[in-house]
Amino acid sequence: MLGYIWQYFYTSFFRFWLKWILRQVTGKCELQRICSGYKQGAPRTSRAEYSLESSKSKALRSAVSVDEDQVEKCVVAIMQEKNIHSQKDPTFKANLRVCIFQITGYKKLYNSVENLRKEVFDSENKAHEDMLLKLWNLLKPSVKLESRITKQWGDVGFQGDDPKTDFRGMGMLGLTNLVFFSERYTDLSQQVLSHSNHPKLGYSYAIVGINLTEMAYSLLKAGTLKPHFYNGVLGVPHLEHFHQLYCYLAYEFDKFWMEEEPTSIMEFNQYREKFQEKVKKLLEQPDVSLSLRELSDQ
Numbered sequence: 001m002l003g004y005i006w007q008y009f010y011t012s013f014f015r016f017w018l019k020w021i022l023r024q025v026t027g028k029c030e031l032q033r034i035c036s037g038y039k040q041g042a043p044r045t046s047r048a049e050y051s052l053e054s055s056k057s058k059a060l061r062s063a064v065s066v067d068e069d070q071v072e073k074c075v076v077a078i079m080q081e082k083n084i085h086s087q088k089d090p091t092f093k094a095n096l097r098v099c100i101f102q103i104t105g106y107k108k109l110y111n112s113v114e115n116l117r118k119e120v121f122d123s124e125n126k127a128h129e130d131m132l133l134k135l136w137n138l139l140k141p142s143v144k145l146e147s148r149i150t151k152q153w154g155d156v157g158f159q160g161d162d163p164k165t166d167f168r169g170m171g172m173l174g175l176t177n178l179v180f181f182s183e184r185y186t187d188l189s190q191q192v193l194s195h196s197n198h199p200k201l202g203y204s205y206a207i208v209g210i211n212l213t214e215m216a217y218s219l220l221k222a223g224t225l226k227p228h229f230y231n232g233v234l235g236v237p238h239l240e241h242f243h244q245l246y247c248y249l250a251y252e253f254d255k256f257w258m259e260e261e262p263t264s265i266m267e268f269n270q271y272r273e274k275f276q277e278k279v280k281k282l283l284e285q286p287d288v289s290l291s292l293r294e295l296s297d298q
Contacts, residue, residue, distance in 0.1 A: 028089070029082045031060075035095035040234075042227040043286050048099040049226075057081060064103050068236060071100050098234065105236030106229055110220055112239050117217060119172040121164045128172065131179055132163060138182035139193055139205075157196055157205030166210060173217065174210040180243040181209070181250050185292065188247075192254040201258060203265055212249045215276055216242065224283055232289040248290045249279070 028036070030051050038044040052063050059077050066074045075097050078084075084092055122128050129148075136145050139156050146152060149162045158166050167174050182189040196205035219225045220242065228245065229237045256275050262268070282288050 029084070031078070031082065031096060032084060032089055032092055035092050035099070036089070039286075040095070040098070041287070042230040044095070045099045045102045045230040046226065048096065049103045052100075052103070063100055065107065066100070066104055068101070068104065068108070071097060071104065074100060101235045102230050102233065102237075105233070106223075106226055109229070109237045109239070109242060113173060113217060113220060113242055116176060116239070117171045117173040121167040121172060121175060123162075123164055128175075131172075131175055135175065135179050135182060138179070138186060139190060153206075155197075156193060157203070157207055157209070159204065159207060163206065166207060170210050170213045170217065174213045177213045177216075177243055177246040177250075178206060178209050180240075181247045184243075185247055185251075188251055188292075192250060195254050195258055198258075201261060203257065203268065208253070208268075209250055211272065212253055213246060215272070215279075216246050216249055219276075219279070219283075224280060227283050227286070227288050228290050231287060232291060244292065245290060247292045251292055252279075 034047045052060050063074050
């Protein structure tokens with residue numbers, strides 16, 4: 001209760017007067033102070049996002065949800081409303097533009113991910129079927145798949161003879177992530193698959209991969225991934241950036257699982273939660289960027 005009272009007091013009174021005082025002292029509005037006083041990436045964009053969302057100005061509040069092609073017009077409108085001149089603050093326009101691209105881009109990325117998640121795997125869709133068979137060929141290049149429905153799918157971590165049933169929760173997002181990892185980091189994905197077949201520490205590679213897709217999706221939806229994308233993408237993030245994040249999770253979870261040495265696969269949920277908390281801790285760091293780029297040549 002006290003937290004709500006303080007929040008109301010801060011947003012309604014204290015923050016307003018603090019901003020007013022600082023503007024009188026510095027000669028700059030809050031957005032100018034943010035764009036010039038904080039490092040590019042999450043430190044700057046996160047503060048700009050809060051400032052825009054908390055503003056009493058409709059022009060500023062709407063900036064967090066404009067379309068990509070309206071960003072330039074939006075920045076100009078903000079500068080006019082705040083009476084900011086490029087001659088006096090030459091870096092402001094470019095810095096704010098990047099912030100807004102990142103803020104609105106994150107929302108657009110979530111919509112793209114959500115749409116792919118809602119796309120149901122359809123065995124009558126040739127593109128879907130081709131992607132599934134591509135996954136097998138990437139993971140098991142020297143082993144021929146005997147038929148479309150076969151127990152062989154268990155060798156790459158699916159639960160049944162037909163993988164389509166395992167994609168129900170994450171739809172085509174789960175399959176796309178698995179294929180992306182296998183195609184972009186073929187050696188690493190085969191290494192992780194090998195670990196998943198360990199006689200004592202083994203786990204279901206594909207099922208765990210789909211589970212990690214759900215983790216990434218949940219973190220994205222909650223906004224927890226904003227620091228990662230604000231630091232790692234200078235502009236608008238795209239689906240490929242989300243798939244890259246999945247690759248990081250797949251690789252790091254495998255290392256985590258092997259290091260923790262669970263006594264049974266029945267403990268998976270417990271270790272999944274522990275791994276997710278570890279990732280969340282990393283995402284609290286201002287300069288965080290979860291990436292496998294340094295391993296791309298392996």
